[in-house]
Amino acid sequence: xxxxxxxxxxxxxxxxxxxxxxxxxxxxxxxxxxxxxxxxxxxxxxxxxxxxxxxxxxxxxxxxxxxxxxxxxxxxxxxxxxxxxxxxxxxxxxxxxxxxxxxxxxxxxxxxxxxxxxxxxxxxxxxxxxxxxxxxxxxxxxxxxxxxxxxxxxxxxxxxxxxxxxxxxxxxxxxxxxxxxxxxxxxxxxxxxxxxxxxxxxxxxxxxxxxxxxxxxxxxxxxxxxxxxxxxxxxxxxxxxxxxxxxxxxxxxxxxxxxxxxxxxxxxxxxxxxxxxxxxxxxxxxxxxxxxxxxxxxxxxxxxxxxxxxxxxxxxxxxxxxxxxxxxxxxxxxxxxxxxxxxxxxxxxxxxxxxxxxxxxxxxxxxxxxxxxxxxxxxxxxx
Numbered sequence: 001x002x003x004x005x006x007x008x009x010x011x012x013x014x015x016x017x018x019x020x021x022x023x024x025x026x027x028x029x030x031x032x033x034x035x036x037x038x039x040x041x042x043x044x045x046x047x048x049x050x051x052x053x054x055x056x057x058x059x060x061x062x063x064x065x066x067x068x069x070x071x072x073x074x075x076x077x078x079x080x081x082x083x084x085x086x087x088x089x090x091x092x093x094x095x096x097x098x099x100x101x102x103x104x105x106x107x108x109x110x111x112x113x114x115x116x117x118x119x120x121x122x123x124x125x126x127x128x129x130x131x132x133x134x135x136x137x138x139x140x141x142x143x144x145x146x147x148x149x150x151x152x153x154x155x156x157x158x159x160x161x162x163x164x165x166x167x168x169x170x171x172x173x174x175x176x177x178x179x180x181x182x183x184x185x186x187x188x189x190x191x192x193x194x195x196x197x198x199x200x201x202x203x204x205x206x207x208x209x210x211x212x213x214x215x216x217x218x219x220x221x222x223x224x225x226x227x228x229x230x231x232x233x234x235x236x237x238x239x240x241x242x243x244x245x246x247x248x249x250x251x252x253x254x255x256x257x258x259x260x261x262x263x264x265x266x267x268x269x270x271x272x273x274x275x276x277x278x279x280x281x282x283x284x285x286x287x288x289x290x291x292x293x294x295x296x297x298x299x300x301x302x303x304x305x306x307x308x309x310x311x312x313x314x315x316x317x318x319x320x321x322x323x324x325x326x327x328x329x330x331x332x333x334x335x336x337x338x339x340x341x342x343x344x345x346x347x348x349x350x351x352x353x354x355x356x357x358x359x360x361x362x363x364x365x366x367x368x369x370x371x372x373x374x375x376x377x378x379x380x381x382x383x
Contacts, residue, residue: 069260083166207265
C-alpha cells in the first residue's frame with residue numbers, strides 16, 4: 001500500500017466548479033510545492049460517521065456479493081509466497097547462507113542512493129500496517145466488530161492485511177541484509193509513524209474509504225512496477241520480482257467494490273469520489289518522521305518525482321483510468337448534487353494535465369539541491 005500521491009484541494013461548491021479551468025493557485029502548480037501534513041503538524045478537525053443508516057445498510061446488503069466477488073481474490077495461505085522464499089535461506093550451512101547474502105549485497109551495491117531512499121520509503125509505508133487495518137475497521141458498515149467477525153468485509157480486511165504484511169517483512173529483511181541502509185534510523189521512522197497514525201479524511205465513510213483504497217492500490221501497482229523496472233536495469237532481478245507481488249489483485253478488489261457501489265447507489269458513490277478528490281488522495285504514511293528531518297515526507301516525494309517513480313503525470317493517468325473504467329461520464333439518473341460531482345470529477349484530468357505542464361516547466365527552471373537522508377547514513381541525495 002505504497003504511493004506518493006497528490007494532495008489536491010478545491011472549493012466544494014458546484015458554482016465554484018464551473019470555474020475549474022481558471023488558473024489554479026500558485027502553490028498548486030507543482031506536485032511537491034503543496035502543503036502536506038507531517039508528523040508534527042496539527043491535524044485538522046474532520047467530520048466522522050457521516051454515513052446515514054440507510055447507506056450503512058447498503059454495505060450490509062452487499063455482503064453476499066463480496067463473498068462471491070471479493071474474497072476469491074485472496075490467495076490461500078498454502079498457495080502464497082512467503083518472505084523466506086525470496087531471501088537467503090537461513091537453514092543452509094553457514095558458508096552457503098553467507099554466499100547467498102554476499103550475492104544479495106553484490107546486487108544491491110549497484111542501486112543508486114536516490115533509489116534506495118524511495119525503496120526505504122516504500123518499505124516503511126508497508127511496515128505501518130497496524131494503522132491501516134485500524135483505519136479500515138473504523139469505517140461504518142464494514143468494521144470488524146469482534147476482531148474475528150465472519151462478515152466478508154472483516155474477512156477481507158484481515159486477509160488483505162496478512163497479505164500486505166509480508167511485503168514489509170520481506171523488504172525490511174532485504175534492506176537489512178544489503179548493509180546499505182541505517183536500520184536504526186529506519187526503525188525509528190517506523191516507530192514514529194505507527195505512533196503518529198494516519199489521517200486521510202475519509203470520515204469513517206465506507207464509500208470514501210473504498211475510493212481511497214482504489215486510488216492507493218493503483219498508485220502502488222504503478223510505483224512498484226516502475227521501481228521493479230529500475231531494479232532490474234540496475235542488476236537486481238530478485239528485487240524486481242519482490243516489488244511485483246500482489247498489488248494488482250488488491251487493486252482489482254477495491255476497483256470492483258467502487259464499481260458495484262456506482263451500480264447500486266450511483267449518486268452517493270460519485271459524490272464520494274468527488275469528496276476524496278477535493279480532500280486529498282495522499283500517501284497513507286504522510287505523517288512519517290525520523291526525528292531529524294521535519295520535512296522528510298516532502299523530501300521523499302521530491303526524490304520520487306525526480307526519478308519518475310510517481311509524479312503528477314501518474315496522478316492524471318490514474319484519474320483518466322478510473323473515469324474510463326468506472327464510466328463516470330456515462331452515469332445517468334443522478335441527483336443534481338450527483339451531476340455536480342460528476343462534472344467536477346470528469347473535468348479533473350484536463351486540469352491536472354495543465355498543472356503537469358506547468359510543473360514540468362517549473363522543474364526545468366528550478367535549481368536542484370541536495371538533502372541528507374538519515375536512512376542512508378546521512379548521504380546527500382539530489383531533490
